[in-house]
Amino acid sequence: MRYRWPDGHQSAAVLSFDFDAESGFIFREPEKAKRSLAGLEERRFGPRVGVDRMLRLLDRLKLRASFYIPGWTVENHLAESKRIRDAGHEIGAHGNVHEAVDFLDAAQEEKIMRDQLAILRDLLGVRPVGYRSPSWDVNVWTPEILKSHEFLYDSSLMGNDIPYDVPTDHGPLTEIPVQWLLDDAPLFRHVYGATNAIADPARVFDLWSREFTGMHAENGCFVLTCHPFVSGRASRIALVEDLVRFMRKQRGVWFTTCDEVARWHASTGGRASSGAGAGKARAAKPAARRR
Numbered sequence: 001m002r003y004r005w006p007d008g009h010q011s012a013a014v015l016s017f018d019f020d021a022e023s024g025f026i027f028r029e030p031e032k033a034k035r036s037l038a039g040l041e042e043r044r045f046g047p048r049v050g051v052d053r054m055l056r057l058l059d060r061l062k063l064r065a066s067f068y069i070p071g072w073t074v075e076n077h078l079a080e081s082k083r084i085r086d087a088g089h090e091i092g093a094h095g096n097v098h099e100a101v102d103f104l105d106a107a108q109e110e111k112i113m114r115d116q117l118a119i120l121r122d123l124l125g126v127r128p129v130g131y132r133s134p135s136w137d138v139n140v141w142t143p144e145i146l147k148s149h150e151f152l153y154d155s156s157l158m159g160n161d162i163p164y165d166v167p168t169d170h171g172p173l174t175e176i177p178v179q180w181l182l183d184d185a186p187l188f189r190h191v192y193g194a195t196n197a198i199a200d201p202a203r204v205f206d207l208w209s210r211e212f213t214g215m216h217a218e219n220g221c222f223v224l225t226c227h228p229f230v231s232g233r234a235s236r237i238a239l240v241e242d243l244v245r246f247m248r249k250q251r252g253v254w255f256t257t258c259d260e261v262a263r264w265h266a267s268t269g270g271r272a273s274s275g276a277g278a279g280k281a282r283a284a285k286p287a288a289r290r291r
């Protein structure tokens with residue numbers, strides 16, 4: 001067995017949702033975001049419609065999920081953020097205004113980390129144990145910042161498909177890995193000039209169910225990432241429901257959340273991994289904190 005899951009489970013499965021709303025648009029294209037009602041409204045579909053559809057879906061399926069919410073989104077869509085919290089889902093940090101950290105130096109990243117944690121604490125009463133970087137963008141010094149703020153885990157890297165350790169000067173940070181294949185945005189979002197087309201939900205069901213079947217056989221940690229403004233659309237909500245029903249036909253799947261996976265991983269002291277393909281992250285030390 002490549003990874004040992006609790007209670008004899010063969011694999012783990014997490015539904016995760018990045019509740020960005022307008023935040024990523026405001027960070028990446030601040031001038032356009034001041035005038036483009038079209039761009040803003042596309043993303044407001046998330047808080048206006050998508051979040052509640054997802055909450056109803058999770059309620060129907062009796063599943064707890066992991067939601068990652070930027071500070072800006074908590075401030076500007078507080079009622080929806082509270083409904084997510086009050087439904088009992090995990091809430092993790094996801095930047096302040098969805099900052100792609102590639103644009104930031106360590107000091108700027110540290111300030112943004114403090115700001116987002118203050119918003120989550122003051123407006124939601126949440127102290128997150130998990131972090132997902134906006135756009136899955138992570139600098140070599142980011143794990144150290146997360147560890148210094150006592151995060152239990154990060155869920156932004158793609159170096160494995162089982163939990164693994166990222167070394168820092170303050171000890172290992174648990175990584176709950178993600179992958180582009182299991183992200184709704186590149187499959188479904190319309191972007192002018194991009195090579196992707198809007199995918200048929202049946203094709204995405206085929207893609208995701210095949211990946212799940214493979215990862216289940218490999219003792220993997222299947223982390224699906226959806227966005228309320230992308231997968232909150234009617235046919236795509238149905239797709240997620242179909243997928244969960246498909247997954248439930250397999251025996252031995254631990255349906256859980258990233259915080260529970262991280263707690264399990266930490267409780268084993270990293271000894272849940274064994275055999276080929278497990279391995280640990282190699283330390284990627286910054287030569288100097290650039291910029």
Ligand SMILES: [Zn+2]
Pocket residue numbers: 018019020024094098134135
């Ligand atoms: Zn995001």
